[in-house]
Amino acid sequence: MSLPVRLAQPQDITQLIAIERSAAQLFLQQPAWRFLADGPVMSRQQHADFIQHQREWLAESASGEAAGFIAILPQQQDWHIAELSVAANWQRRGIGRRLIAEVAAQAKLQGAERLTLTTFIDVPWNAPYYQRLGFRQITAERLSLPLRQRLAEEAAQxxxxxxxxxxxFTLS
Known part of the structure; x- marks a missing residue:
């Protein structure tokens, strides 16, 4: 299923938060990461900042139901995927793939060279999923400073x- 994707708007923030909370429930299936199901999600202010800078996209149904979103941070020649979430009732329908495709197209138009992200190595809907979409793991010696810092922040958390x-994911 390929839902239309558009830039998120301030009036979408409540739905965006609900999407991320819903998506996090998948972590109940992972004993080591169950705590993430009830953990923090992006704040209203974080969403507002992404929206203000036109860095957050929303996939929604014809009836206006929000299905998923993606938020990015430009970093040097990269667009970093800060968050990709698909609501539980919309998962396994290609929504994440569609959101990534939209961001990849926009990034390429604006001269970015690649998409980057950080994710769990062994969680099936994380690194293995992104590998199926064409992402490759970055070796430690090839990590940019922003990615090194992001991974260090995650370890500190x-x-x-x-x-x-x-x-x-190279955009060539």
């Missing part, structure tokens, strides 16, 4: 060393 990785 309590993520076990070696559980996360950075990945890239």
């Amino acid at each position: 309590g993520f076990v060393a070696g559980s996360r990785c950075a990945m890239e």
